[in-house]
Amino acid sequence: MIPGSRENHPSFRKSFGFAFQGFRFAVLSERNIKVMLAGFALAVVLGLVAGLDAVRWAIVLLCCGVVLCAELLNTAIETVVDLVSPEYHPLAGRAKDIAAAAVWVLCVFVALAGVLTIGSALIDKFL
Template sequence: MNQPELPPRRFPAIMRRRAASFGYAFRGVAAALRSEIHLQFHAVATVVVIGLGFYFRLSWLEWALVALAVGVVLGLELMNTAVEAVVNLVSPEYHPLAGRAKDVAAGAVLVGAVAALVVGLLIFGPRMWALFVA
């Protein structure tokens, strides 16, 4: 009995494309980390926060809130970097709208960073206070 011929499998090609897209994303993060001082600052702050989280033995909920705050700030920093690059590409000379786009993108990072700071103060503040007062 002859088996019907199966169509060629596309799964490996799809997986290669997916893997490549992750590679591009990691390459973008690495490039931004090399060139953006504010992103470097936030990356160092992330390492400090993770260290404090282990030191203070955060609960799962606290870890989730810290991870969300860190992700939001780092994501906004990356978007800000992308906006600045595109604006510089399309408007090498100063233009008020280009300046506004950059300012708004930077403002988004500021809002996210302030929110992350509030989360950090609520989670780590009482623990740090207890360390210094005791």
């Protein structure tokens, strides 16, 4: 609920609409999210080629969702930092750098998980 507003909580349908609006804005404005979506599409294609089993598909899809979620949260943090500190401030920069680092750390581990799940399935199938 918007602080200070007298309105009730928005309906589930309206809340979903707001979330979709946020997702759309983030995808259109953030280059990193476009790159990630392209990476997920590649992972799905490789998964289909490798003929992943259900457990491996679950790992791959969960990894994709968690990375996308982290980047959306990073974008939200950047937006709030820009709101509260539009001028240069070392703490604003540090907050953005740490939020970005969180995404990159996750990406490294997800890439390793991708090699283990998809890579090993490709090796099993073609070697």
